[in-house]
Structures are given as structure tokens and as C-alpha cells.
Amino acid sequence: MSETLSNAQIAWRAAQDIADGAYVNLGIGFPEMVAKFQPPGRQAIFHTENGILNFGEAPAPGEEDWDLINAGKKAVTLKPGAAFFHHADSFAMVRGGHLDVAILGAYQVAETGDLANWSTGPKGVPAVGGAMDLVHGAKRVAVITDHVTKDGKPKLVERCTLPLTGVGCVTRVYTSLAVIDIAGGHFVLREKLPTLSLEALQAQTGAKLYLDGPVADLIVPEI
Amino acid sequence: MSETLSNAQIAWRAAQDIADGAYVNLGIGFPEMVAKFQPPGRQAIFHTENGILNFGEAPAPGEEDWDLINAGKKAVTLKPGAAFFHHADSFAMVRGGHLDVAILGAYQVAETGDLANWSTGPKGVPAVGGAMDLVHGAKRVAVITDHVTKDGKPKLVERCTLPLTGVGCVTRVYTSLAVIDIAGGHFVLREKLPTLSLEALQAQTGAKLYLDGPVADLIVPEI
Amino acid sequence: MDKTVPNLATAVAGIHDGATVMIGGFGGSGAPIELIHALIDRFRATGHPTGLTVVNNNAGNGHVGLAALIETGMVAKLICSFPRSADPVVFTELYKAGKIELELVPQGTLAERIRAGGAGIPAFYTPTGYGTDLAAGKKIEEFDGRPYVQERWLKADFALVKAERADRMGNLTYRAASRNFGPLMCMAAAETIVQARTVVDPGAIDPEAVVTPGIFVQKIVEVTAPQQEETLNRAGAVH
């Protein structure tokens, strides 16, 4: 097996593309980690679906205010310039195109930009939350994910086989091996781990990787 | 000519039907007068489309705050328990059925409940304001009006000939001669001036007046 | 005008069998625990109300609040966006046993449908859900070359909402992110029942600071020390 990035390293890479002052929604779970890796001198404003703009890190244990939580129901704190609002206003921000970036997890991403990240099939209790809303409206919808599933199957595919979250919505994927844009119905490779050959990357990808200009080395710090 | 009620007397009569604690919108102009005649011990909460609930009377001249106006752009004051809100929330109150009563003026009212009160035809600059919204949503939409036009033509008609404000929306009409409900596509006479015969009233009305039980005397104070 | 009622039992006394009840809160934040427990207590004492349709973002946690309400069997149908959570055994078991119906709605669509119900908008179009299983059977229309899903308003017979301050006319403020669905549900219910930590006289809340204007509220009960679902669950509470 080739070298792969850790979740923290994938999150770090995604964080490098977030501009100072950007309004950002991070999906529940793994994507929340992106907030930790904002480059020095940049400050994004984080939005949570349940009605806060500009929340900050978790409080110290024992200091939680359970009225002050994020969409993952974890306690958060406020930064200066925060605002509260109700759910309809919150999703107006999402659906209305006011967020600069939404970063989400994925079960599968298709070369068409389709995303499957809410259901692994008919078993169990279905639960969608805000996932289907978040894939619409943000100026840029990015995914962070391992390049393949735990049992080695591609997560980047020609067509999603799992239930869709949204159609044609993802524009960039940060994986444990590469940074890939989605444009014109294709995966366009932008960066890959320097130790990984294009052929080896293609072998772990379920759809053809296109090139459009040079492929940069995907270099991240040890975290 | 028979005796007729003054505008103040029509407004007084309409005010008697407003319950204590009712949420009420009074149309611009003549209907605003209804607020003056609330019976003792009753307090309605007045709504204005531009975003105030529970406003009160006009301030003394020279005391006006021009950020604190009603839909007619007249300066008002606040009562304890007032609230400000934006225009979409304001019309959510209207359209969403939260107002108990809306009282409006009229050019014509049809026995179908259709109302024409926004345009006298193609001449001049058309202007509708909130009239078309107010006729929908309030639990009760009432009209106050002279029984006939200045040149003696009926304002209560079979079908409106002027541009409609709303279809099938008016349920009660307070006129200078009578109180008339609209039900089942008919004008149903409830009260008339005691000095006025049914025949004389019918002669001034553009559609058939139906009876459904006794007709009470329309008695109002000298104002 | 005074919309306060003397106690929780009175506040929930009018909720009838088969009613649609919106319940505020996102997880435990904004959950009106005391109103829910009062409803459960009434059911245990009288067998009513039953056959409820409940609208909430979630399906409750542990054995208090919404989870406890579902556990009683009073709830025939749940309309929500995310019925999975840390300790979702109550809903999960009833759902798998076919004893409770689920209408799954994307969270933003749920919020917008409730607002539409309150605002007199019978239907609207949203990009959310287009091309997914949750739009199956729904009307699609294209605007400016892009497809959208038609969604219907959602209204309720009752709403149970937790506020921070209420004046006797029903003007409300909320606390932090517990605002979430509260202002929307107040708009969309025929009878909105509010538990407020403090009830004040009209005029005590700045008209600029009112989040829910009183026109959207019908009953208020003061609950001066409201319980928090998260805290109850960490203590292993069972109602």
C-alpha cells in the first residue's frame, strides 16, 4: 500500500483553500476538523445550521452551555461578532448562495459531481439532517474523504450506487491521495501525493482521471 | 334623501364587533378611524403592514418620529408590548391567517364577496400597496363604506365592474345605511337604519338583499 | 391581555387525539422538556392524547423529553430530518417494529415548510432533494434552466416551544441557539403553547428585541428553572 494522508492532513489541505473572511459550513464529524487548520492570519466565519454564525472552539469540559451547540450537537463558544437566527434564516443562508464554502464528508462522489453521503442503503433508520440542503447554494461545495473505502473500493466513481444527497453539486474533492476538481462531468486531477504514480492513483479511482495542466505535488505537514 | 350615517358613525359600528384582544389591521384612510371607537374595556392590538404590532395614536404635532409610522405613513406611538418586524414577517401575519379582522375601504363590493378597492380604472398611476394581501388571510375581512357613490350609484353590486382587489374575500359590510353579511354568494341584511324601509334600502343596493332572521335596527350614537 | 396559564397541566390540556404537534428544539437545545413531560403525564393519567403526529428535527435522546413521549406510544407519526442520534433506541425500535411512521424531510426544507405554513404560502420550490429518493413522486419544475422540487407547507394544531422571556401578550425572546425552530413553529400552529423561563409585563421586552411577536402565541406558562435534555441524559434520567 502506498502512503496515505491522515484525516487531519486531508482537513489541513482543505483548510488551505479557505480565504480570509470566508463564510464556511463544515459538515458534522470529520469535516469539523478543518476549522483547526486555518492558516495563520486567516479567519473564516463558521456557520452552523442550527442558527449561529461565527462560533468558535469547544469550551472546556464542564463549561458547556447546552443551548450553545453546533449541528453535531457539540457544545461550542462564540467569537466576537457572532449572531443567532432561526432555522429558516439559517437555511436561507445555505440555499440562498450566501456561504462561500461547504465542506462535507462522502460515501461516494461521482465524476458528474453527484454526492452520496447520507444513506448507506435501506437498512436502519434513515436520517438526512441538513446534508441535502448544504450541497445546494454554497458557492463551492467540497468533499473531504479517504480515497477508497475501508475495504479498498473506490469512493470516487462514475455514478453513485448509494442513495444520492445531491446531483452535480461537488466541485472539489480532497482525498487521502489527491486533490481533484470536478468540471464538465470529469474528475480533473490537480494534486497527488508525490510518491504515488498516476497509474496507481487511477487504479484506486472508479472513473477516469483527466489532466488539465500540470499536476502539483500534494504536500502536507506532519500533524 | 333618507338619513345616513357619517363616516365616524360607520367606523363606530364596525368597532363594536371587534373583540377584546383581537389582532386588527385597519386599511389606510377612512378605516383608520375605527381605532378611535373601541368600546370601553376592550383593547385590540393593531397591526400595520410596515412592521409594527400594538401601535397607538398619533403623537402630538412636533413630537413625530418619522421612523415610527403606519402603513399610511402617518406618525404613530407605541403601546406597551409592541414589537417591530420586517416586511416578510409582517405579511406572514396577514397571509398566514393570524389577524382576526381586517377592515378596509371599498369602491365596490359584490354579493360574491369580491372586493374592488385599489383602482378606479386605467387612468393615472396604478398603486396597490398591501390591499391585495390584506383581503387574504385575516379570519374576517370587513368593509366600511358609504352605501352609494357620491353620485348615488350602488357600491354593493352583483359583480364588480372595477378592477378586483380580491375574489370572494369580504364577509361583512358596514355602510352608511346598513350592516350586511356576505354568505353563500348573497348579501344578507343584518341591520338597517330604523327610519329606512327595506324597499328604500334595496333601491340603493345593486344586488338582491336576502333576509335570514330578523333585521335589527342600526343604532349608533351622535358623534 | 394576559395569555399566561397557571400551570403546565392546563397548558397542554387542550391537545386532542390525532393532533399534529410541532415541538421546538434541535437536539436538547430548545427542547420544551416540561411541556413534553406534562403531556406524557396527562397521557399516563387519562390515556389521552394519542395518535399524535409530531414535528421535530430529531427523535429524542435517552428516556426524557421527546424520546420519552415516543416511548409512551402516543406518537403515531414523526416528521423530522434526523431521527438518528447518540441514544436513539426508543425511536429505532418502534420504527423497526413498524409501530411508528416516519416522514423524513431535509432539515432546511423542514424549516421552510414550517415557515410557509405560518406565512400562508401553500407551496414553494427548492433545489434541495432534487434527484434524490426524498424527492420521489414530488412535482418538479424548471426555473431559469435549473430543476427544483415543489414542497408543501406544514401546519400544526399545536406547537410546544421553549422561550427565554415572554411578556403576557406573548412577545418572546430565546436563548442562544435554542431559538432554532421556535419562531417558525409559533407561526405555523393554530395554538402555540410556550414555556418561558421568565414572564414579564408588556413593555418589559424592548420592541426591537422581540423575536416572536405575540400574535403567534396563544398560551404561556412560566417554567423558571427549565431542565436541559443533555444534562438529564448525562444523569441517566428517565421520565
Added chain:
Amino acid sequence: MDKTVPNLATAVAGIHDGATVMIGGFGGSGAPIELIHALIDRFRATGHPTGLTVVNNNAGNGHVGLAALIETGMVAKLICSFPRSADPVVFTELYKAGKIELELVPQGTLAERIRAGGAGIPAFYTPTGYGTDLAAGKKIEEFDGRPYVQERWLKADFALVKAERADRMGNLTYRAASRNFGPLMCMAAAETIVQARTVVDPGAIDPEAVVTPGIFVQKIVEVTAPQQEETLNRAGAVH
């Protein structure tokens, strides 16, 4: 993050020919007089912008603010609910001369269309206007046996809005009924330009009291003693 700009001229410098510009206010309450006058001054100095589509509830009064803007000839089309007023000569004369286009929209529909634009809802149904001339040619659909009119969202390239307080991140409060269309227009414009009586540092506005969250605001200019249209007109002012 600091969204303030140094002066009014800078604030309106980006408004281009043919732009759609939403202008807050209901009559004079909430009218951003200084921003409008800065736009007029720019037009007088440079001949631009011109061919504007303006969205406002009214058509201005006297010869200041919106009325003065219309008087310059910069406005090709007005979308509003009530272009008639105490002293409407400016709009009336241009309209009768066929020199300005009018799209007349019921007030509640105007507000809802602007909100829809801001909320990503391309169309919605309303009872308002059904059966009237203003629904002519619009799509009708029946829900629960009642007919409704389909209305489209309204978006703008720019919004000019008057606020009471702004922090540097764009969080806003308003003053009394001058709130009216402001929060909606902030949502619906690609670039929202705000004149605020006071600009404060982030944190100075209570997060509970924020009416317009900063995400909806792009530029802020401090105008510490804003003029009131009504007061200007009573003094016979002409811009």
C-alpha cells in the same frame, strides 16, 4: 474582517449601468437618503450608472432620495407596490410620458419575492392577487381546493439599506419601523451596501439582538446624522 468603506462615494462606486438595485425603506422610514444622493452625485459627475431597475415599496416623495433618483432619468424601471403618494409628480410625469417602466407588485408579494430571492426559493404560491389584473398571465395552481398564484423570486445586483448600528462584520440592527424591507433586501442582493448611524467593533452588538447577520452585508459606510425624507420634504429640500 472589516467591511467598512471610507465614504459614500466609495460605497456606491461599483454600481454599474443596467444594474438592479433594491433600495430599502417604506416611504421615508428606512430610506437610505445619503446612499441615494451619493449615487445621484456620481451620475451627475460621470453620467453613470444609468438604465437602473430599482426595487422599492414606493416611488419617492418630493425632490430628494428616491424621487430625486428617478428625476435624474437614471431609472429605467421601477418595481414597487405603491408609486402614488403625497407628492408624486416626478414618477407620475415620467410614467405618463412613457419614460419609465413600472412593475406593480402587491406589497406582501413584493416582500416575499425578495425574501425568496435571498433564501434560494425560485418560486412560491400565494393567494394574493388571484383573480385580479395583477395575476394576469401568471401560473395558477390549486392546493387543498383553493387557487394560488405562482410568483418568482426577486434578486438584485445591489441593495442600499439604512441601518441603526452595524459592526465591522456587517451585523445590523435597525430603528423602529425603518426595519421594513431592509433585512430582506440584504439577503437578496449580490452586494449589499449599508449606511449605519453607528459602526461598532464586532462583539458590541449582542448576538441575540442582531437582526441582519453579517453574512448578508458586503459594504458598510457610517453616516452619523442621517437625513429623514419626511423632514427634508417638509423643509422643501431639493437634491
